[in-house]
Amino acid sequence: MAFTFFFRDEQILALGVEHLVPFTIGRSNIRILNAGCAMGMETYTFAILLAEKIGKFSLRNVKIHAIDIDNENVDFGKTVREGIYHKDHLQRIPADLFKKYFSPAEKPNHFIISQDLRNLVDFEKYDLLTLKPLRNDYSLVICKNVLLHFNYQQRIDVISMYHDMLLNEGLLVMENTQNMPGELNNKFRRIVNYGQLYEKIG
Numbered sequence: 001m002a003f004t005f006f007f008r009d010e011q012i013l014a015l016g017v018e019h020l021v022p023f024t025i026g027r028s029n030i031r032i033l034n035a036g037c038a039m040g041m042e043t044y045t046f047a048i049l050l051a052e053k054i055g056k057f058s059l060r061n062v063k064i065h066a067i068d069i070d071n072e073n074v075d076f077g078k079t080v081r082e083g084i085y086h087k088d089h090l091q092r093i094p095a096d097l098f099k100k101y102f103s104p105a106e107k108p109n110h111f112i113i114s115q116d117l118r119n120l121v122d123f124e125k126y127d128l129l130t131l132k133p134l135r136n137d138y139s140l141v142i143c144k145n146v147l148l149h150f151n152y153q154q155r156i157d158v159i160s161m162y163h164d165m166l167l168n169e170g171l172l173v174m175e176n177t178q179n180m181p182g183e184l185n186n187k188f189r190r191i192v193n194y195g196q197l198y199e200k201i202g
C-alpha cells in the first residue's frame, strides 16, 4: 500500500510547482499539504523541484505538511523527519540534483537529504477518512495514489475536504488516473490539458 519512489509522477509535480510560483510572490507563508506521503519520497521530490524553481531564499517562506496514516511495518514519521534513504531508493534522482541535495549519512550506503529541505517538512500521522480539515490556508494539496484505496463516496468526501482546506484558487494535484468525480465540478476546475491539476472554485 505504501509503494512509492523518488521522482514518481515528476511531470505533474513539476506542473504543480509552476502553478504554485504566483502564490510565492509577496507572501511570507506558503503552506503545502502532501496527503499520503508514505516515506517522504514524494515530499522531497516536490521540495527539490520547488527549490530548483524558486531558489533557497524564497524557500524560507514555505512549509510542507506531510501526512500519512499509521503503518505497521515502517515508521513513516521517523523516515520523513530524518530524510535518510538507502542508495537503492535514490537511483531515479537526476545525478546533478542528487549531488546538490544529498550527502552520505552515517549509516553505510545511506544518504541524507539537505538540511534546507528537511526544514521545510513537518510530518503528522493522520487518517484522511476522519474528514477533519487540518487547516484552511494551504496553497497546494498533493494527493497522489491515495484516493484509489477509497470508495467513490469517500473520494468525494476527501476531495471536498481539500476544497475546505485550500485558499481561494488553491491548487490540487492528483495522479493521472484519478479523475475528478463529476459531483465536484462546482468545486474544482482543471487548469491543464494533460494531467490532473485543479484549481479551487469559490
Ligand SMILES: C[S@@+](CC[C@H](N)C(=O)[O-])C[C@H]1O[C@@H](n2cnc3c(N)ncnc32)[C@H](O)[C@@H]1O
Residues within 6 Å of the ligand: 001, 002, 003, 004, 005, 008, 035, 036, 037, 038, 039, 042, 067, 068, 069, 070, 071, 126, 127, 128, 129, 143, 144, 145, 146, 149
Ligand atoms: C501508494 S502510496 C502513495 C505514496 C505517494 N503519494 C506516491 O504517489 O508515491 C499510498 C499512501 O496512502 C496512504 N494512505 C492510505 N489510506 C490513508 C488514509 N486513510 N489516510 C492517510 N493516508 C492514507 C498509505 O499509508 C500510503 O502511504
